[in-house]
Amino acid sequence: MNSIKKHSRKREAILEKICSTTTHPSAVWVYEELRKExxxxxxxxxxxxxxxxxxxxxxxxxxxxxxxERFDGNVEEHTHFICLDCGDVLDVDAALDPSFTEKVEAENNVDxxxxxxxxxxxxxxxxxxxQKAFSK
Structure with missing residues (x-):
């Protein structure tokens, strides 16, 4: 039986907050931002x-x-960069070559x-x- 998800102000605000930022937020960040409102x-x-x-x-x-865990409201296929020092998550403008996927599928018998x-x-x-810390 399919459950019907009711629309609520909170639910819509959570989704909007995630989709309206490019910071790739955590649940805690979303919570802290929204509890002001x-x-x-x-x-x-x-x-x-x-x-x-x-x-x-x-x-x-x-x-x-x-x-x-960090989230992205952009569900289209795209690439990310994660800084191992500060934890920033950035969208990267890099096209993913379809032939690479085809090669993975063919060589590994997967879909x-x-x-x-x-x-x-x-x-x-x-x-x-x-670099500044190293040069001191």
Missing amino acids: IPDLSLGTVYRNISVFKDEGLIISVGVVNGQ VLFRQLTFYGRCLNCSNKS
Whole structure:
């Protein structure tokens, strides 16, 4: 039996907050931002709704960064960069070559349903901080 998800102000605010930012927020960030507007919002409500949004394909998980799962309202295929120092998650303008997926499928006898590519390293700010600390 399919359950019908009721629309609520809180549910819509949570989804809007995730989809309106490019910071790839955590549930805690969403909660802290929204409780300014919705004082009776609970962190549990944020987590439950995020789980529903992921299941419905309305948002994606970028992965766990600095101990917190991060989310993206852009569900179109795209690439990310995660800074290993500060934890920033950035969208990267890099086209994913379809022939790579075809090669993976052919060589491994699999059917790829989706793919995610994430680069890891240091953002410009952290690289500059590291170079300044090293040069002292």
